[in-house]
Amino acid sequence: MQIKNIAVDQNLKELTPHRTVVLPLACYNTTISEHINGYIPLHWHDEIQFVLVVKGEAGFQINEERIAVRKGDGLFINSGCLHMAEDKNNSGCSYVCLNVAPHFILSQELFATYIAPYIQATNLPYLYIDASEPWGKNILDAVANVHQLIQPPPYYEMDITLQLTLIWRNLIVNGFRLEYDQTEMVKSHRMKEMLHWIHEHYAEKITLDHIARAGQLSRSECCRYFKRMLNTTPLRYVTDYRIQKSLILLQQPQSTVTEVAYQVGFNSTSYFIDQFRKSMNMTPLAYKKHKMNDG
Structure with a gap:
């Protein structure tokens, strides 16, 4: 099985070029x-x-x-x-x-x-x-x-x-009634700004205040945005994103679980292992061994 990965930039915009040789x-x-x-x-x-x-x-x-x-x-x-x-x-x-x-x-x-x-x-x-x-x-x-x-x-x-x-x-041909809501445009922009900030700073210490400030929102409104649009909390999203980033690093032969934990922003190896197990139903070391054996 070929494992695929979608490359995105810090603003979650996909980097994959969507084109054939001559057509966009x-x-x-x-x-x-x-x-x-x-x-x-x-x-x-x-x-x-x-x-x-x-x-x-x-x-x-x-x-x-x-x-x-x-x-x-x-x-x-x-x-x-x-x-x-x-x-x-x-x-x-x-x-x-x-x-x-x-x-x-x-x-x-x-x-x-x-x-x-x-x-x-x-x-x-x-x-x-x-x-x-x-x-x-x-x-x-x-x-x-x-x-x-x-x-x-x-x-x-x-x-x-x-x-x-x-x-x-x-x-x-269905005749959609099109609307142009400035509030919706601002909401989408603020969400992308918060995600952009997280993806630039995920390896650092992140607080709710940091994320809310990136979207020019209060802490409570920031939480409402994440709950409404992503069905999660801002800090839970950060944890999940760090685990996503760890998957690629764990597949590197020389990497250790502790090194990867700190590289993606966890300040405790044991906490990284605990959160990884909850997300992936296995430990980071088991995941690493599984991928090494697949290779």
Whole structure:
């Protein structure tokens, strides 16, 4: 099994280039359990994303909302929205993921009318794509077609652009009532600022005051943001993020558990071991040995 890892910057923006050699898009199959964490961690990107679940069932979180997507159905995730995914009920979930730069969907002349209003709207972070609806089936069939066209037959670039136009037309033909809420924009920005600060400083001592200050919030409002958007506390998020970072370090042959604990910001090896066991259902040393044996 190939273990995969999504590289993100300090602001949780995914660093993976979503493009083929010549086109600003990427289309690939993702098996959730093959990720290094066992799930797809929270991240965002400028590209629009379409998902087609081909096996099992996935649980997605997009901004504050959680939704389950079953085999055969899919999801539209808008540009700039925080999202994560996990396998539901150990179903072995896998899905086709299509990421495409907004400017590539339609010609420049049509962008302002048919693309910009949708990616700027604050009431459209995602859309469930139901395969039993004609418009939904059209979109999902087109996503599957793009996935096949990535293995380039002649003129595949033009064929892909035709499929993208079909996808977008079926998406917007439903006549969404778009909204632009400044409060929602500020809330998203503040959340990203707090996460950015944590990801820059996770190896240091972090307090609730530090995190709240990064988002220009009070301590209580900071806690409400994390509870509402991530269903956790700020300091619990810090601990979980430190454990995520430790997974890569533990796979380095020369690393020790104590060294890794301090590198990711724990000031006690025993506390690191305790928190790692609660998160991963094994000790850091057992995880390290398991990965060394896999290698």
